[in-house]
Amino acid sequence: MDFALSDEERAIRDTVRSFVVKEILPLEDTVLRRERAHEPGLRLEELRELQQKARKFGFWGLATPEEYGGMGLPAVLQSLIWTELGRTIVPFRFGGEADNILFFANDAQKEEFLLPTIEGTRISCFAITEPGAGSDAANIKMSARQDGDDWILNGEKTFITNGNEADFAIVVAVTDRSLGARKGGATAFLVDRSMGWRSEFIQTMGEGGPASLIFEDVRVPSRNILGAVGQGFELGMQWIGKGRYTIPSHAIGIAERALEMALDHARTRETFGRAIGENQAIQWMIADSEVELEAARMLVLRAAWTVDSGRDPRHASSMAKLYGANMVNNVVDRVLQIHGGMGYTRELPIERWYRQVRLYRIFEGTDEMQRLIISRDLLRGYTMIGL
Ligand SMILES: Cc1cc2nc3c(=O)[nH]c(=O)nc-3n(C[C@H](O)[C@H](O)[C@H](O)COP(=O)(O)OP(=O)(O)OC[C@H]3O[C@@H](n4cnc5c(N)ncnc54)[C@H](O)[C@@H]3O)c2cc1C
Numbered sequence: 001m002d003f004a005l006s007d008e009e010r011a012i013r014d015t016v017r018s019f020v021v022k023e024i025l026p027l028e029d030t031v032l033r034r035e036r037a038h039e040p041g042l043r044l045e046e047l048r049e050l051q052q053k054a055r056k057f058g059f060w061g062l063a064t065p066e067e068y069g070g071m072g073l074p075a076v077l078q079s080l081i082w083t084e085l086g087r088t089i090v091p092f093r094f095g096g097e098a099d100n101i102l103f104f105a106n107d108a109q110k111e112e113f114l115l116p117t118i119e120g121t122r123i124s125c126f127a128i129t130e131p132g133a134g135s136d137a138a139n140i141k142m143s144a145r146q147d148g149d150d151w152i153l154n155g156e157k158t159f160i161t162n163g164n165e166a167d168f169a170i171v172v173a174v175t176d177r178s179l180g181a182r183k184g185g186a187t188a189f190l191v192d193r194s195m196g197w198r199s200e201f202i203q204t205m206g207e208g209g210p211a212s213l214i215f216e217d218v219r220v221p222s223r224n225i226l227g228a229v230g231q232g233f234e235l236g237m238q239w240i241g242k243g244r245y246t247i248p249s250h251a252i253g254i255a256e257r258a259l260e261m262a263l264d265h266a267r268t269r270e271t272f273g274r275a276i277g278e279n280q281a282i283q284w285m286i287a288d289s290e291v292e293l294e295a296a297r298m299l300v301l302r303a304a305w306t307v308d309s310g311r312d313p314r315h316a317s318s319m320a321k322l323y324g325a326n327m328v329n330n331v332v333d334r335v336l337q338i339h340g341g342m343g344y345t346r347e348l349p350i351e352r353w354y355r356q357v358r359l360y361r362i363f364e365g366t367d368e369m370q371r372l373i374i375s376r377d378l379l380r381g382y383t384m385i386g387l
Contacts, residue, residue, distance in 0.1 A: 005080070008077075009076065009077060009080060012077055012080070012081070013080045013081070013084060015057065015059075016059065016080075016081050016084040016085075017084050017087075019054060019057060019059070020084055020085065020087060020088055020092075023050060023053060023054075024050070024088045024090045024092050025088055025090070027042070027090050028088060028089055028090055028349065031089060031090050031091075032089070032346065032347070032349065032352070035207050035346075035352070036346050040207075040208065041089075041090065041091055041207060042090055042091050042092065044165070047091075047092065048095070048120055050092055051093075051094060051095030051096075051120065052095070054094055054095065055095060055096065058071075059071070059081075059094050060094065060095055060096035061094070061095070061096030061097055061118060062077075062078050062081055062094055062096075062097065063078060063097060063100065063242075064096050064097060064098065064118055065103075068114075068115070068118055069096065069118065070096050070097075070118070071096075074304075074307075074308045075245060075304035075305070075307035075308050076301060076304045076305055076308055078246065078249075078304070079245055079246070079249040079300055079301060079303075079304040080249075081094070082246050082249035082250045082253070083249050083250065083252045083253040083256070084253055085250065085253060086249070086250040086251060086252060086253020086254045086255075086256075086257070087253040087254070087256060087257040088257070089349040089352055089353065089356075091207070091208070095120050096118055096119075096120075097117075097118065098114055098117040098118045098124070099117070099124055099126055099170060099239060100238060100239060100242050101126075101170065101188070101226065101227075101235045101236075101238055101239045102114045102117060102124065102170070102226070104226055104227045104231075104235065105190075105226060108223065109190060109223075109224070109226065112190075113168060113190050122167045122168065123162060123165050123166045123167050123168075124162070124166055124167070124168055124169070124170060125160050125161060125162040125163050125165075125166035125168075125169050125170070125211075125213075126160070126161075126169070126170045126236075126239050127157035127160045127163070127169050127170065127171045127172065127213055128140065128157070128172045128236045128239075128240075129157060129158055129159050129160070130142060130155065130156060130157055130158060131156060131158050134159075135365075135366055135368070135369050137181070137233070137236060138180065138181040138182045138233060139181070140155075140172060140173070140174060140181055140186065141155055141174065142154065142155030142156070142157065142171070142172075142173040142174060142215065143155055143173060143174050143177075144173035144174065144175045144187060144189065144220075146175075147219075149221060149222050150219050150220060150221050150222065151173075151175070151189065151219075151220045151221075151222065151225075152217055152218070152219055152220075153171065153173055153189065153191065153197075153215045153217075153218040153219075153220055154215055154216060154217060154218075155173065155215055156212060156213065156214050156215070157169075157171065157212065157213040157215075158202070158210075158212045158213075159202065159210045159212075159363075160199075160210050160211050160212070160213055161210050161363075162210075162211075163199045163210055163211025163212070163213050164199050164201050164209075164211045166193065166199075167192065167193055168190055168191060168192045168193060169190075169191050169193075169197065169213060170188055170189070170190060170191075170226060170239075171188065171189050171191050171213070171215075172186050172187070172188050172189075172232040172233065172235070172236045173186065173187060173189060173232070174186055175187040175229055175230065175232070176230070179230070181232070181233045182233050184230035184231075185230065185233075186230070186232035186233045186236075187225055187228075187229050187230060187231065187232040188225070188226040188227060188231065188232040188235045188236070189220050189224055189225060189226065190220075190224045190225075190226050191215075191218060191220050191224065195218050195219065195220060196215075196216070196217075196218045196219070197213050197214060197215045197218050198213070198214050199211040199212065199213050199214070200212045200214065204359075205355045205358060205359075206355050206356050206358075206359055207352070207355075207356070240364050240365060241313070241314065241317065243321075243363075243364035244303070244313075244314075244317035244318060244320065244321040244364065244365065245300060245303045245304050245307065245313070245317050245320055245321070247321060247324065247325065247360055247363075247364060248296060248299070248300045248303075248320045248321050248323070248324020248325060248327075248328075248360075249300050249304070249324075251296065251324045251325060251327065251328035251357065251360055252293065252296055252297055252300060252324065252328075254328050254331075254332065254353055254356075254357060255289070255292075255293045255296070255327060255328045255331040255332070256293065258331055258332050258335040258350065258353060259286070259289050259290065259293060259331060259335060261335060261339075261348075261350070262285075262286060262289070262334070262335040262338045262339070263277075263286065265338055265339055266282050266286065266338060269340075276338070282338055285334040285337065285338060286334075286338075288330075288334070289330070289331040289334050289335070292327040292330060292331065293327060293331060295323065295327070296320070296323050296324045296327040296328075299316070299319050299320040299323050299324065300320040300324055302316055302320070303316040303317045303319070303320035314373065314377075315373070315374065315377045315382075315383045318365070318370040318373040318374050319370070319374060321364070321365060321370050322367055322370035322371065322374070324360070325357070325360035325361045325367065326361065326367065328353075328357045328360060329357050329358065329360070329361060332350065332353045332354050332357055333354065335350055336350050336351065336354055
């Protein structure tokens with residue numbers, strides 16, 4: 001067994017780290033200042049500029065196959081890169097990406113939706129959640145009624161990331177109520193905003209915010225069906241599956257950086273004539289954070305390795321998502337405590353992380369849904385205990 005990174009993994013990790021240190025970290029103060037003024041921390045044109053700069057270094061389309069101009073990286077490498085991006089609060093991500101399920105598009109749809117999304121000239125969002133169906137996604141009600149060669153969509157989606165910015169939505173709607181979403185009754189549609197849906201911003205605890213998408217008799221031609229009629233739920237679950245190792249990968253980067261800040265503070269902040277790090281109360285918070293961080297790293301890399309090795313990644317990914325999301329909440333909470341009043345201010349990134357990472361326990365499968373998957377796999381004997 002070898003826990004060391006390969007030379008290639010280390011080289012890529014180090015290149016991304018130096019890009020983050022040189023190009024991204026210097027923007028943190030600006031991002032914090034703008035967010036305090038309720039402005040976007042990073043403007044779209046600034047994000048695009050940074051993405052083009054990264055492209056020159058060869059970083060473009062981490063998950064995008066090489067035939068579409070991407071890097072087509074294995075999941076382990078993608079995970080290592082997401083960890084590096086987690087080390088900054090600047091909402092930067094590499095360009096050249098598209099929703100994983102957009103690759104199911106046919107040739108005409110690829111031209112219209114996939115390629116411009118990869119290039120960054122169009123913005124997508126993915127919408128399955130509804131006011132009455134989140135964890136229980138199979139309970140969606142948005143209807144798609146066939147009318148000649150078109151479908152008429154009615155209903156509401158909610159909490160949709162990028163829903164305000166998107167030019168088009170990948171929307172899962174019910175096409176055959178008698179079957180149920182899980183058994184072929186739901187279909188994914190590619191729906192341009194110009195077809196008539198509208199979005200409403202939802203204010204959240206975090207920066208930016210998702211949106212509700214409202215569909216009232218939105219007419220969508222059959223040629224905009226993604227995949228096959230009845231494949232919508234399956235595609236939706238594939239979309240969600242990707243986040244189950246990228247989210248905790250990001251969480252590891254946040255926890256690394258936050259813990260480093262806590263170490264610095266524990267060494268330099270003095271009370272009662274000595275550094276606070278000399279107190280056992282502080283040392284234990286540091287030790288617990290380090291243990292949880294490393295445990296999460298093992299779970300996340302194992303989940304990514306499971307993807308790369310062609311095994312069913314669901315069980316390992318649920319464990320990584322559940323543990324990684326809780327780990328980062330615990331670590332950031334302790335790091336905030338170690339910083340005392342300064343940790344609570346908006347001068348430092350810590351309170352921002354505190355708000356941001358709370359989401360990690362909710363979206364793309366709540367803690368409870370991950371526990372449900374993990375225990376169900378074991379109880380049904382689908383997964384065995386041990387290696
Ligand atoms: C900022 C943000 C961005 C999002 N982005 C997207 C997006 O881009 N696209 C999209 O489609 N969705 C998106 N979502 C939706 C997200 O996936 C859902 O919020 C999530 O799945 C939970 O659904 P819910 O909010 O309806 O909670 P509910 O399903 O109502 O759950 C409420 C609580 O009950 C618990 N619970 C539910 N059922 C059970 C059970 N059987 N056993 C035990 N506990 C249970 C849940 O774990 C949770 O704690 C986003 C959400 C947020 C907040």
